[in-house]
Amino acid sequence: MDTEFVYSNGQEKGPTSLLLGPKVLATNFYQLSPAEDLTLATYLVRPVPLFDESSLLKDSTFTNEKYGSVRRVYVVCDKDNVLKEEQLQRWLIKNNPPDDVEFIHDADHMVMFSKPRELCSCLLMISRKYH
Incomplete structure (x- = not known):
């Protein structure tokens, strides 16, 4: 393009x-x-x-005591054309499973603009659930 x-x-x-x-x-x-x-x-x-992601992978050490202790929720934006749900988003979830997965329907990559109320509600729900 x-x-x-x-x-x-x-x-x-x-x-x-x-x-x-x-x-x-x-x-x-x-x-x-x-x-x-x-x-x-x-x-x-x-x-x-x-x-160069090879240097990132080489220099990064993730442990259960630190990285694993943080609760993680992945928010899927089903109309994201950058991180397509059926490709990259599902791969990310499968290869680094979060504690929970939430969906915001009809949200593009810039969910804070395309679905601001839904994003806010989702973040509030996550904070209540995991705080």
Whole structure:
């Protein structure tokens, strides 16, 4: 679409970040959000840094005593075109099972704009249940 890769260290070293264009934002991130939120996002968009996940995996140690002691709830947004439910969201849940899974129907990737009341209700319910 209209995403641009940024090569801060030169083209030969690969991209260091990407810049999401207005078509990508409208189609994948804000497709169910109010138009004014999409408009604001197009003005405020900044390059998103890319990283090498191999260094993240190598340097990270997760233990049951620390990471495992935090209660986790995954909130599925069923109309998320970035983290598609049937692909990535289900994989994340399967490979790192949370304590609970909640659903917000007809929510895009930017759930705080597309379904703000539903998100607030969901977060309140989670806080009451796990606090």
